[in-house]
Amino acid sequence: MANLKEVRNRITSVTSTMQITSAMKMVSAAKLRRAQDAIVQMRPYANKLKDILSNLSSSVDASEGGSYTTQREPGNVLIVMITSNRGLAGAFNTNVIKATNHLISSKYSNQFKAGKVKFMSVGKKASDFINRNKYPLYSNENTVFDSLNFENVSAIAQKVMDAYSSKEFDRVELVYNAFRNAAVQIPTVEQYLPVLPPEQSDSKAAKSIDYIFAPSKEEIITELIPKSLKIQIYKAVLDSHAAEHGARMTAMNKATDNARDLIKELKLSYNKARQAAITNEILEIVGGAEALEG
């Protein structure tokens, strides 16, 4: 039978753990609501912009689209990993790492072996992973979560786009968790640059539309493509941010439930031990009294 004092100490420590996890759950729930609003309202804009852009690039020659739409052979590859700054969010960061590992072991295995794959980390957990494996780090953008707004994120986008136009990289991939709902995150790998041509399905093949452009095709493209690329990264970061809080909320909810179960068990064994101690004491007294009478 477990020592009474030992069990009591464990009950105290599990209770305080439970207080922490349930507080973290509450904090995440509040943050999730804000992050969710941001991404849900952002999405239609991003999707429409993407639609317009893919319609646009289908009616534009590669030479006109500027450097961003030109398809090059993937020589040098940049992988942008978007994770969180903190852990305790279930499989949230592991999913991004898994997707990245898959990417460098299948699609870009040749480039990776030749040392032509570099990594950009958004979030501390990504840079931890890169440092731990001694992968080549291109840049580290962990501070973006300190104040998450469009300016900061578009600065990252600008950096990536500049590196791409100067042919430092021929291919840029985004790896992040897309936010479905509070409990579901979808690990997503997305080709960021060059801009993908729209899928050539039958319905879309017929849709090579002859647009009127005002003021001119070139001006619209030079304005629209960078805008949409910035929006795309912004969307990915917001997605990941909302997904992070969703994942943490779920993880902390489970942790709180587990702690509650554990406390129940511990209380039961504490009471058993207490009962046993009392029974023992009574037996001793009764035994002693009988011995005196005897």
Next chain:
Amino acid sequence: MHLEIITPDKKIFEDEVSSVVLPGIDGSFGILKQHAPMISALKKGKVKVVDMSSARHQFEINGGVVEVLNNKVIVLAE
């Protein structure tokens, strides 16, 4: 024709309309039913909408882009 006005924050208008006037970079222009496919950049100014019951609506935008395709008008405003 169907009009949607979307900003990064939210969708501010979605309905069937009879006409819309937009602040194009080279000056305002109107769009009616059966307009040819078009993509245009917009500058800061007012979007004027006349809906099916002839009621007028006005929205301020800070520039953006508009796509017209198959009687669907999508304004991506800022």
